[in-house]
Amino acid sequence: PSPYAYLDQYQEEPETAPTTIGGYQTLKKTYSYNPVPDDADELVKKHIIGVQGNIWNEYMQSDERRDYQAFPRAVALAETGWTQNNRKNWNSFRSRMVEDFERMDAMNVKACRNFFDVNINTHVYDGTLKAVLETFYPDAEIRYTTDGSAPTAKSELYTQPFTWEGYIDLQAAAFKNSKMLGKVNGKKLYANLISGKQYTTTPHWGWMSGDIFGENDILGADTTTLGLTNGKRGNIASFTPWVAFSLNEKNNNELVFSVDLEKPATISKVIFGTLYNPAFRVLPASAARVEVSTNGKEFKEVAQTSYTREYPEHGRKMFTDVLEFTPTEARYIKVTLKSGGTLRNGIDCRKDSPGDIIPSDLYVDEIEVY
Structure with a gap:
């Protein structure tokens, strides 16, 4: 099960952890896994005979890296496999893990130390x-x-x-x-004027909806803390913090972000981040526009710009852009981001879809208003 048992995924902050395939599941999240759902059919429950921890080795060049990825989460999976879900207790488990780490140290197991x-x-x-x-x-x-x-x-x-x-x-x-x-x-x-606020986007976000809160949440399950206003900017280590958008001719190759400040305020600056990762079909915004309104109906443009990007020869890059304008009163704000353009299918990215030229996706995080 992807949200819990892929031990090759990150288990601590991706920005500082050794590079791996992606995802994010801590020791606590793995321990919360229930392999026999309470609402499953009784016949189905009888045929669930065990659990599996998946650990693919593409990013593990040594025994120490395999130790780091597998442990201590393998201990959590072992307890899950041998214990009825109603008898599991996280506080009991983490108390016993203190000695388990001493045992792993004695056995020279190079476990991840995020527990501490x-x-x-x-x-x-x-x-x-x-x-x-x-x-x-x-x-x-x-x-x-x-x-x-x-x-x-x-x-x-x-x-x-x-x-x-x-x-x-x-x-x-x-x-x-x-x-x-x-x-x-x-x-x-x-922290800024829209920190923690609900917002809307056109088009709606795709497979990545931004960072989550709660170890037991499946990615995107949190409906109160949304990825574009959660106070944290994206990074090049993981896709988890980013919000993904598929842009094409149907949506004019644009993302429109809308937010209500709930009361009028004087604003003069908008900051946003977008990602460059062509191998994953992602290009940063090529242009941006800010519009404001006091009534939510009539909007006026206060800033517009286009971007000439310098891309690295290899790898990913995060761009943080600032639009500054004359201080103006606003309650409603629209930020429109233009697609980064197209990609050569099979040259800039892996070719697993038809067409020689394909539209790029847009990954955004964070949007700030000051």
């Missing part, structure tokens, strides 16, 4: 976007800073999700008895 670190996320609570920190190590303290400095045992203690203002460089680590357990994890967060 802090995972940084964002989530909308009652309409407000907040930063959420979590460590899997039982009864550990989370200490954090917002200025990019490394946290110590005397740094701010995390007790609950919190709001922030503007741009922060959030750094966090887990501590036990004033001793740091793992490494420091960081994430840059961007």
Whole structure:
């Protein structure tokens, strides 16, 4: 099952983890897997005889890399295979994992150590976007800073999700008895006028809908924290944070992003990010336009520009673009992004569809308004 048991996928922040095939499933998410769904037909339940952890080796050049990908999630799958779902308990499991790591260390198993670190996320609570920190190590303290400095045992203690203002460089680590357990994890967060707000897009987003909250969520299941306004920008390590759009002649090769500020505000800048990855049929926006309205009906254009891109010879690149304009009052905002153009099928990308020239997709993250 893809959301839980592919151990070749990322299990910690892709920006800092060893490169692998993609996806994202932590130890906690793997442990939450129920191979015998409660609502399954009783006859079906009788014929489910086991579980499988899938681990493809394309990105694993050594025994240490295979250890890192398989463990500790293989332990979670083993317990899942031998334990009825109603008897599984995450808190009990993570308490026992402390000794399991000692056992793996003694056996020279080079397991992923995210268990000792802090995972940084964002989530909308009652309409407000907040930063959420979590460590899997039982009864550990989370200490954090917002200025990019490394946290110590005397740094701010995390007790609950919190709001922030503007741009922060959030750094966090887990501590036990004033001793740091793992490494420091960081994430840059961007608060702006549309942080956490619902929005609409034309066309609707495709197979990637942006980052998710909650270890047990299947990708895209979170309906409150949407990928384009979750306070985090995309990266070139993983597709998970990005929102994917298929653009073609039917939608005028354009993406239209619309958002309601809920009350008038003075705005003067829009920032957005798009991705270059031609092998995956993705090109960045070639042009952008910003329109505003006070009533949601009549819109006026306040900014428009086109882009001449410099692409790397190999690999991916993320572009972050800024449109600045004379301060203007607005409640409703439209941001229109133009397709990056076409690709030579079988030359710029793998040819698995007909046609010599094909339209590129657009991957977007984040859209910010100031």
